[in-house]
Amino acid sequence: MVRRKIEIKLIEDDAKRHTTFTKRRKGLEKKTKELCHLCDAEGAIIVFSRAGNVYACGNPAVNVIVDRYLALAEDNGGEDRVHGDADEEEAAPPLTEMEKMIVEAIEGGRLAWEATVRNLGLSELAELESLVEEAKRKVAARAREVVASGRGDIPDGGI
Amino acid sequence: MVRRKIEIKLIEDDAKRHTTFTKRRKGLEKKTKELCHLCDAEGAIIVFSRAGNVYACGNPAVNVIVDRYLALAEDNGGEDRVHGDADEEEAAPPLTEMEKMIVEAIEGGRLAWEATVRNLGLSELAELESLVEEAKRKVAARAREVVASGRGDIPDGGI
DNA sequence: GCGGCTATATATAACTA
């Protein structure tokens, strides 16, 4: 894909293969997140390297996606590829409203604390309150950092 | 990515969002397969559209990948120890206490304030800061509410 | 082995049929 086109076949050289694995895996993760953000979708990617290491990332969480997939797969006989097609858009959201809000709040950078907070108990509230305090400090610190560096743009292609 | 750059934010228009979803999903599937072939890896990608439809593909099979993932996740007490996760790598700063606590307090999912904040520009920071402020007020308000009602449990399952 | 740095190969947003 770049300075020279390559065939999609096993890369024999260990070092090269590992480098490619790392780069492409990161690219996949980035694109997975982009898809979720752009389309209000939820997904996860799980990859096992040849060495057996696991790399997974997902929105809202890999476990959530996996569990839901398994639940549906049972109904479908566990096919390699499940389809639901695109005609009946606007079906019931798979996630609860609260989950969606949290996802949006956190992943999308927009907060919907109202609903989130409403579902917390006393202990969680106390904990969360201090966390919010801390979060505020970090945001402020980062803001100063940005101002100090004289830049107001986004450092890298971050999502 | 093309005739005009777009920001990675929810696409409001239904038709456009769906088109993008389809194209990007296919692109992801293609790249997932390429990664597997190039690096002798095994992986799967699972995506739920907003409508709740599932799209999954993997090598050797989604179920195999999913099962192996779950087996590993169990040994590790969840996905916390799994390599890649949300917005940044494990290589980067480890989870802060704040992150861990928020994760626990809210959903058991994951987020990475540190990484998120690090990728924000000035305007986004300003916005986030005010949101954090607001969140703090709401948490406090809710805390008083809970105390007043003499209960510390969760109102109801939904929202 | 990681983090840049290009030069290309791909992916894909907007458009058209």
Place this chain on the structure above:
DNA sequence: TTAGTTATATATAGCCG
């Protein structure tokens, strides 16, 4: 809608430090 087309934005293979 569901496909092609095209012009750009991204991803990334091969190198370096």
